[in-house]
Amino acid sequence: MLTIGKLLLWSSCSMVEKDVNSSDLGIDHVIVIGFDGLSPDGLQNANTPNFDRLMNEGSYTMHARAVMPTSSSPNWASMIMGAGPEQHGITSNAWERDNLILPAVVQHNDFLFPTIFHLIDTQIENATVGAIYHWGGFGRLFEKEAVDFDQNTSTEEETAVVASKFIIEKKPNFTFVHFDHVDHAGHEFGHGTSEYYASVEKADMLLGQVLEAIQTAGIAHKTLVIISADHGGLGKGHGGETLKEIEIPLIIWGKYIKQNYKLVHPVYQYDNAATVAFALGVRTPEAWIGRPVKNAFKGFESIDAYQFVEPLKEPIIYPKAEGYKKAGGLFDEEATVVIENPNTRGELRYTLDGTMPSSTSELATEPIEINTNAVLKSAVFNYGKMNSIVAESYFRIKPKSSKRPIRYELFYLQKLSNIPSLASRIPDTTGACFEIGSEEIKDLIKEHTVVRFRARINIDQVDRYTFYLRSDDGSKLLVDGQVVVDNDGDHGVKETDGEIELQSGKHDLEVVWFNGIGGAWLDVYVKSPNMPKQILPTTLFN
Numbered sequence: 001m002l003t004i005g006k007l008l009l010w011s012s013c014s015m016v017e018k019d020v021n022s023s024d025l026g027i028d029h030v031i032v033i034g035f036d037g038l039s040p041d042g043l044q045n046a047n048t049p050n051f052d053r054l055m056n057e058g059s060y061t062m063h064a065r066a067v068m069p070t071s072s073s074p075n076w077a078s079m080i081m082g083a084g085p086e087q088h089g090i091t092s093n094a095w096e097r098d099n100l101i102l103p104a105v106v107q108h109n110d111f112l113f114p115t116i117f118h119l120i121d122t123q124i125e126n127a128t129v130g131a132i133y134h135w136g137g138f139g140r141l142f143e144k145e146a147v148d149f150d151q152n153t154s155t156e157e158e159t160a161v162v163a164s165k166f167i168i169e170k171k172p173n174f175t176f177v178h179f180d181h182v183d184h185a186g187h188e189f190g191h192g193t194s195e196y197y198a199s200v201e202k203a204d205m206l207l208g209q210v211l212e213a214i215q216t217a218g219i220a221h222k223t224l225v226i227i228s229a230d231h232g233g234l235g236k237g238h239g240g241e242t243l244k245e246i247e248i249p250l251i252i253w254g255k256y257i258k259q260n261y262k263l264v265h266p267v268y269q270y271d272n273a274a275t276v277a278f279a280l281g282v283r284t285p286e287a288w289i290g291r292p293v294k295n296a297f298k299g300f301e302s303i304d305a306y307q308f309v310e311p312l313k314e315p316i317i318y319p320k321a322e323g324y325k326k327a328g329g330l331f332d333e334e335a336t337v338v339i340e341n342p343n344t345r346g347e348l349r350y351t352l353d354g355t356m357p358s359s360t361s362e363l364a365t366e367p368i369e370i371n372t373n374a375v376l377k378s379a380v381f382n383y384g385k386m387n388s389i390v391a392e393s394y395f396r397i398k399p400k401s402s403k404r405p406i407r408y409e410l411f412y413l414q415k416l417s418n419i420p421s422l423a424s425r426i427p428d429t430t431g432a433c434f435e436i437g438s439e440e441i442k443d444l445i446k447e448h449t450v451v452r453f454r455a456r457i458n459i460d461q462v463d464r465y466t467f468y469l470r471s472d473d474g475s476k477l478l479v480d481g482q483v484v485v486d487n488d489g490d491h492g493v494k495e496t497d498g499e500i501e502l503q504s505g506k507h508d509l510e511v512v513w514f515n516g517i518g519g520a521w522l523d524v525y526v527k528s529p530n531m532p533k534q535i536l537p538t539t540l541f542n
Helices: 041-045 050-058 074-079 114-123 136-140 156-170 181-189 196-216 271-278
Strands: 008-010 015-018 029-035 059-065 129-133 149-152 174-181 223-228 246-253 316-318 329-334 335-340 347-351 368-370 374-382 390-397 406-412 429-433 449-459 463-472 476-477 484-486 494-502 503-515 521-527 531-535
Touching: 029 074, 029 196, 029 271, 041 059, 041 196, 041 246, 050 223, 050 246, 074 114, 074 136, 114 174, 114 406, 129 136, 129 156, 136 149, 149 156, 149 390, 156 174, 156 196, 174 196, 181 196, 181 503, 196 223, 223 271, 316 329, 316 390, 329 335, 329 449, 335 390, 347 503, 368 374, 374 531, 463 476, 463 484, 463 503, 476 494, 503 521
Parallel strands: 029 174, 029 223, 129 149, 129 174, 329 390
Antiparallel strands: 008 015, 059 246, 223 246, 316 335, 335 368, 347 374, 374 390, 406 429, 406 449, 449 503, 463 494, 463 521, 476 484, 476 503, 484 494, 521 531
């Protein structure tokens, strides 16, 4: 009888792992290949024969989860540190060892949480470890003394060539390969575009080169390959809380891995490093929270009943969402709304007052006519139960003859990482618009641009109002000169809120927002006890 460590045998002969000694797996080499910004959508819609082959011959999920925020530094760190930002302290791309807010709970190097590089270097005798990475920022996340080969490449093509040569010549115990070009396409052209899918197809070709190197080196029979990403994306950015940004693919391939096996239990970013450690028989620190994805390995099963539940696709509300732009929009006099079910089963139900739809809400069987501001929410119901994520949309209706009530000023500056003082600056461009946000003036936004919006708002009744800023990069909202929401800083799309009690009557509203580099977005929302959360309604500017 084959014994792997200590096994608990069930009458059905299935095996549940119990304190398994992972050094008996027979894996001598692990290669982690990370593609910056690679989303499940990219793999599902691009032509990717190499990714597809590894999924067919290995284990995989399209629902692994990144950590928050969904930006590069926190997620690459979590991938190699077996822990999240709460433990390792790398909470943004601005993190440096001499520029941090949250110190790591434990440290190996000064201010650096222990990584898988360090564990392999100290626990495997004469280990050969390499790091080849296209994005230079990755190089600050690991212990330099733990790596025998450390190269920051200039292009994705060079990355594949250097990694392949290193694998063939050195047959390393551990190699981390990082490709950055998919993220570049996401930022420049947008996720879900033909250009983005082309970058994924190029990633597939480069992956093929690395796989060929593993075969040429003669180590495929003792090699584990793990493929993943730091985050997905939405529109031209990331950093937010949507499934499109937080879900990432995970593919595990090798001789000891189950074939064509869809992982059914939740997998998290920090489980990547724990899986590497498990495969190579490396002990992990107590400070790590990651767990190895053992269900991917032959001979390991789980009796955990809490499996990942894949919901039905959410309804599509037209005019539909595009990137960070919510479904709905600004309309003259009235809007016609169509709700579509992208699934082959279920019925659509909706509400117009911002409340959650239920099994008794209105059925969406035909177009809906709206002539007042509305917050429409819809979900797919199956046998009386909600089976999808709730889709939400914001419809703002204005008189056709209304004048633009909001003034804006644009300032073209340099090297912005926070909102600068505008007290003595003369704007480069001024104008008027109907809404406070990025959409209406998007053609005017360049890198390192500051925009100041000013308007008078009318409050009908005394109440506590919550304002929300959803922006990439930083933003601030002031009412009557008082800062109510501070969402400043260099970051991806992030939402922050603040409260203020307002008396009835007119008030001065000011929003200042800046775009550094990369994606640019701004939405402003308001809510009160008598009003659902919504993009600033047109009635506020009467």
